Amino acid sequence: MNNEISKLEPISLWENFYALTQIPRPSKKEQQAAKYVEEFGKKLGLETIVDKTGNVIIKKPATPGMENRKTILLQGHVDMVPQKNSDKQHDFGKDPIETYIEDGWVKANGTTLGADNGIGVAAAMGILQSKDIPHGPIEALFTIDEETGMTGAFGLEAGMLDADILINMDSEDEGELYVGCAGGSNANMEFSYSEVQTEANTVAFKISLTGLKGGHSGMDIILGRGNANKLMFRLLKELVAAYGVRLASIDGGSLRNAIPREAFAVVTVPANNVIEFSETVEEFSSTYKSELAATEPDLLLVAEQCDMPSSLMDEIAQDDLVNSIQACPNGVIRMSDAMPGLVETSLNLAIVKSEGGKTKVLCLIRSSVDTAKEDVESTLESLFRLAGAKVEFSGQYPGWKPNPESEILQVMKDVYNNEFGKIPEIKGIHAGLECGILGAVYPNWDMISFGPTIRFPHSPDEKVNIETVGKFWKFLLETLKNVPAK
Known part of the structure; x- marks a missing residue:
């Protein structure tokens, strides 16, 4: 296995990140990684705790002369989003991530890289194992299952941590400090259907929509990328209305927090309409390529004859399904008034999958304004209940309201200016950082988030910029030196 990334600078961070890439850690199956971090802390002789949820907490005393500083909590999540290209053979439950270096970036071969949030975790591990980095009292919190439910953050209990300041290392643009984030809500819709016999004088086709970029449903939602589910059902609506096409099955998207890159539908077509059906698919392919030329250059829409399905x-x-998906909102719903250029509210139509008489439609709503999030919930509830679906909402988590009086914000602005000759940008993020949830349990915390430059997280194009990892590390070390006194 190629371990060239473990030789990059800073060595301690990259060695720890490489080790994490060798441990399977998809969300909800990250136990091996959590155990690895636990053993890491114990081998260092540091106080190491595993809470009842499975989060790992490691505490390290201050270095000599720094005992009077406020306690810093370094925080990241050990799980990663498991996404791969359709032609890539990879089992996220057992296979390591294959990393390589290209043009100043660390990338993965056909899969997500796990820099989100492996770099943050590796940085905390580097601080914990250091012998020559000055710092005050340190606590490190490694949460589980951030990507599919923030289970670790929700499960953290009061009284386990003594920190005064939370430094979250899960944002993805070097030179930016994040002081607020969006909250979220899972929308779960379910249709019931009867399985009926296929009709005589029909031909079966599998429609495949592939090659989309996908990406993070918060960070990348503003980029105008294609949503495979929306594009597929736009086509299906036309095919059903014009040619009497019948749907046997649909399988679009795979993760709630990833913009869907692929969708597949098995349909039957009256034999006398096959030519027109095929021509329409080709027309839609041309239309999509024209409309999305700038954002989806590799889009591929094809219909290939297949075996007749067992039922329809x-x-x-x-x-009801076709019409409701066609009508369902998707993408950016409103931009922020408080922070120009930041998405306030969005919806990701993430998964549409039929099986065994049920079709599940799963969406993720994000908003930095709780009332706006509730309005989108109401919209979805109205739409899908009119279409006869069961509707429920789950996994709601709060946003993180900026604190303009933050002491750690001022410290880090000054440190960055001293080190790099400019003031970092102060921003909110349209993603679900754990800060909002954790801060509700520990309301005394002064919180901030930062990280290196990561592009296209939650997709197989994910990559992390090597130079910015070095700046991120230097910034972290200088921040620890300048933590205010208690």
């Missing part, structure tokens, strides 16, 4: 979705359920 009943026609009423099919029409």
